[in-house]
Amino acid sequence: MAIDPRAALDRFIAALEAHYAAVTSRRTDDDPQVDDAYDVLADAFEVYDEALLHEHGESTPFFLEDEDLGDDEGDEDDDDLEDDEDDYDLDDHLDEDED
Template sequence: MTVDPRAALDRLIASLEAHYNAVAGRQSEDDPAVDDAYDILADAFEVYDEALGTAHGEALPFYLAEEDDDEDDEDDEWGPEGDDSYGDGADVEDLAGEARSS
C-alpha cells in the first residue's frame, strides 16, 4: 500500500500537536497519554519518512533511535549512572569548554 506523502505529512503534523498537548497537560510523571502520543508520533514519523522515500526518493535528515532495553548498559552515552559523563570521565561542560578553547 502506497501512502500519499502529503497525507502522511498532515498526520505527522497533527501527531506533533497531539504530543505537545499531551506533554503540556501531563497529569503525572507516568501519564499514559504522553506515552500514547509518543507512540503515535513515532509511527506517523516512520510512515511519512517511508512515503517521502517511495514517492520522491528523499529521506528526512534524522531518524528515530532504537529503544535500548538495557538501561544500565556500560556503553551508554550518558554513562552508567545517568550523569553527564561519556564513560571516559569527561562531562558535557568539559567537552564544550575544550571545543571553545580549540
C-alpha cells in the same frame, strides 16, 4: 500500497500537535497519555519518512532510536551522539532567529 506523502505529512503534523498537547497537560510524571502520544508520533514519523522515500527518493534528516537495542549494541553511536549534543546549543540558534 504506497502512502501519499502529503497525507502522511498531515498525519505527522497532527501527531506533533497531539504530543505537544499531551505533554503540556501532563498530570503525572508517567502520564499514559504522553506515552501514547509518543508512540503515535513515532509511528506517524516513520510512515511519513517511508512515504517520502518511496515517492521522491528523499528522507528526513532524523532517525528514531531503537529502544530494543541490547546493552552492547549501539554504544559507539551513543557516544558520538553525546559529543554532538555537547556541540549543539539550541539557545544559540534560537537567539539567532530573534535578531
